[in-house]
Amino acid sequence: MNIKKIFLILMSLILMAGLIGCVENFTCGVLNCQIKSGNEISIFIATDPHHLSKKTYDDGKAFETFLTTGDGKLLHYSEEIIDAFIMDVKNKEPDIVIFPGDLTGNGEKESHLEFAEKLKTIRKLGTHVFVIPGNHDIENPWARNYTGDQLTKIDSITSEEFAEIYAPYGYKDALSRDPNSLSYLATPSEDIWLLMLDSAKYNRNKVRDGPEMGGALSSKTLNWVEQCGELAEENNAKLIAVMHHSLLDHSDLINEDYTIEDNDKAIKTLQDCGVEIVLTGHIHLQDIKSYNEDDKTIYDIATSCLIAYPNQYGSLRFVPNKGYYYRTNRVNMSSWAKENNISDKNLINLQEYSRVFFQKRSYDKYYDSLLEISKYSDTEMKAISETISILNLGYFGGFRNDSLHHIFNTEGFKLLQDSAPNSIRDYALSMFNDEKTDNNKLFIPINLNETESK
Ligand SMILES: [Fe+2]
Structure with a gap:
């Protein structure tokens, strides 16, 4: 058997193995x-x-x-x-x-x-x-x-x-x-x-x-x-x-x-x-x-x-x-x-209840993180947490850039802008980098x- 034949037989075996693998x-x-x-x-x-x-x-x-x-x-x-x-x-x-x-x-x-x-x-x-x-x-x-x-x-x-x-x-x-x-x-x-x-x-x-x-x-x-x-x-x-x-x-x-x-x-x-x-x-x-x-x-x-x-x-x-x-x-x-005669006000006004619930969680989370950074006064931490919690409401709902510009005049945003880079400042500013607004x-x-x- 010449080398060419052996090569062809080997190639056929490899191909067959591939096919069997494919079926399996x-x-x-x-x-x-x-x-x-x-x-x-x-x-x-x-x-x-x-x-x-x-x-x-x-x-x-x-x-x-x-x-x-x-x-x-x-x-x-x-x-x-x-x-x-x-x-x-x-x-x-x-x-x-x-x-x-x-x-x-x-x-x-x-x-x-x-x-x-x-x-x-x-x-x-x-x-x-x-x-x-x-x-x-x-x-x-x-x-x-x-x-x-x-x-x-x-x-x-x-x-x-x-x-x-x-x-x-x-x-x-x-x-x-x-x-x-x-x-x-x-x-x-x-x-x-x-x-x-x-x-x-x-x-x-x-x-x-x-x-x-x-x-x-x-x-x-x-x-x-x-x-x-x-x-x-x-x-x-x-x-x-x-x-x-x-x-x-x-x-x-x-x-x-x-x-x-x-x-x-x-x-x-x-x-x-x-x-x-x-x-x-x-x-x-x-x-x-x-x-x-x-x-x-x-x-x-x-x-x-x-x-x-x-x-x-x-x-x-x-x-x-x-x-x-x-x-x-x-x-x-x-x-x-309405259709199910529900009297729970939280459910009747779910958007409002959910917004307040989500914002409170954001606020608490960022207040705790700011405590760890320990660079700001309590008043400053409250202002920054408030700003980020508002930003997060828009950000998680899909809004970026222009649609978050209303935050520019808040005390918390000014404090963040004037801060040296830190994870919270970078996170807040990243919301304005997205190419899409909505x-x-x-x-x-x-x-x-x-x-x-x-
Ligand atoms: Fe999940």
Whole structure:
């Protein structure tokens, strides 16, 4: 046997191994898209609903401390806010509702079971529902019962239980599931497929006795994504990706544990698959960023947390031959309260209650941080905390630059401007660096040349 023959046999074996590997790693079911090609598609994105079962807490000290030392989430009203959101779904009839992770407070099994029941209500309306996990949802050692002044550890769920509990909301009907994570490919329509990516890192939560906040997409998952991209291309479908963590940095300063590790690899893989839009949550900030390379632009649209001020969700409308229209809507709590004869004033005036709650949390957090810097007098610390808490209301709701200029004349802002650089000053000033003034709306035109050449 000559060298050429041996080389050819070796090459064939390598190719065969590659093919077998491909079959083993990529399995796909039968394609069944209910929304036919050429139709407009409306998608609601409600992220970080952090549902906390009322069975896990009472009105004692333990829960009050947990609530008032948090980040401004209205955990004690998660049920009501989610129900009001469902009423918006009923009234506005989107085709698809997506929840990009942090479905529960701290991964409590009870909260997951209740949340899945709520999703059943949405599905009964004829709406497709898709979920993926966030960093709070799986194997979370922080799941607790709050009774009086006591905290008791309670059950969270495993990744297998997540796929079981949420089987009707993506996992059961997935065209393909990634064998290495809880990622899957959903095909609700012929034109748009959803790449639901599990970026959470829960495998070591038990060992580290706390949930891992950062996220990643492993190289095995990215290989699976490539195969999804090929399948989508063969079927003339566009891929929209959804994941909990950020693909792109949403802040000049705070990105660690928010943006996925090695995001350059993920950006390249997604762009090679023709992904233009990634819908994310996690950072609780309403923010849109884009990245352009080789004339290809990819957008990371981070929708803010459903149960924190301004209690909004995203709405993405795909119009064939035109493009994608993104905007946010605030949950219509007052209508829900009226329809359900609710007498709780906090719920009837949710926007006001939520704004004050969020601002108070910001104020306390920055006052404590200023104490640590110990450079300012008490009056100065109060003025700066007040200014940052007002800035944060706008910033987290998606507003930057000009829309925050009203703050210029406050005492706190003047003090910050006159200060030597410090983390709080830099954070406040970074809100004026963003190129966008309003991150609550976006239009992405479709590349018609690309569509026609298909
Ligand atoms: Fe969250």
